Amino acid sequence: MRLLLVENDNRVAAVLSAVLARHGFDVTHSLSSEEALQVLISEGAGGFSIVVLDLDLPSEDGYEACGKIRKRTRAPVIMVSARSDVRSRIHGLDLGAADYVVKPYDIGELLARIHAVSRRTVHHDAAVASQTELHLDHLHINLRTRQVSVDGLLVQLTRKEFDLLALLARRPGVVVAQETIMSEVWGITSPEGTGRTLWVHIATLRSKLRVPELIETVHGVGYRLVARSA
Template identity: 45%
Template sequence: MKILIVEDDERVSEALSVFLRKRGYRTQIAAAGSQALAQLGSDTEVVLLDLGLPDVDGIDLCRRIRAQTGVPIIIATARSHVQDRIRGLRAGADDFVVKPYDVRELVARIEAVTRRSRVLAAPQDQRVETQGVCINMTSRQVVVDGELIDLTRKEFDIVGVLARYPGVAVPRERLIREVWNTEWHAFSRSLEVHIGSIRRKTGRSELIETVRGVGYRMVVS
């Protein structure tokens, strides 16, 4: 697996690269946003993205990477404010960790984001249609009234889980476990942010119903 480390602190990037290589990963280091975009390739399987870069804001770079590819992006930064987390997730990041972090946890998160597509894989040509919304589980596309909606990887993962159980209240804990592959309840806020984004993008606030004290349910026609 090839990991692109986007980090302007050479000591941090080199130490992380050595750690990951010892565990069998291939790594590539970019110290700036322009370098990261130049090195991003079809063989890149994960991007570890610091937000404090010399030539571009990391959030903007995250958007540019997401516009080009569906590669999993993990933001690893010293910024700990909740607003930074929200902006990062809305920009298309799959995960967000705050420095200083335990490298073993980082490896676990890398493993989680790379296997999530397999965990959420759906049967061939499975589709769910409700409330004027067509959800194609195979192509990972959501169409509202004939218009393709641009959802991030995480947003579709959430839609995919809810669509597999239409009309059923899915507990928050289960959504977090299946989408983020963790039991960490700190992701509850991230889940709320993503649900709000899905409602806004689809223009169907009624599509996903909040079930108080339980979780969320996809409303069926």
């Protein structure tokens, strides 16, 4: 299992990397979010299984760094920080972190949390992969027949429109980055200049589904389906 460690302290990173390696993780260490982004760009969206991000980076805002990293990978992010107040933890989790670990921590606890997040992710991905139908509020999607209905009425979608909707529907409530959408639906790994294509498809989907509020725009990040599983 590949793990990306974003930690500006080389000594801490060396200790963590050694422990994680003994437990079967293939660790890549980055000293900053900029370095981590370059690694993610070169490795692709699915290159890592998990990201451990130290929020206490000296030259940048850790929360902002998390947002940038989450745009580039589907891997769950575990935040590590000395900020132990409830507001900081809630903010981190609201940004989409899979877990939030307060420093100083026991390495055994961090390892246990990494394993727990990994298990949840594997089980979730397996459950999603085995699904043939998705029921979300007014929306029903048959992944096998590629049919979509809203309140029982069939909706005719193009192949790209269906793929886009299915991608969002597999992760209801989760913001899917524009880069991830372009990579998974269009196979484009360098999405510069493709924003209008995605915008047009989102607008068309909203019109065809007749429930515009189902797909929410998260400005500067991506889109999410706000429907809940039925």
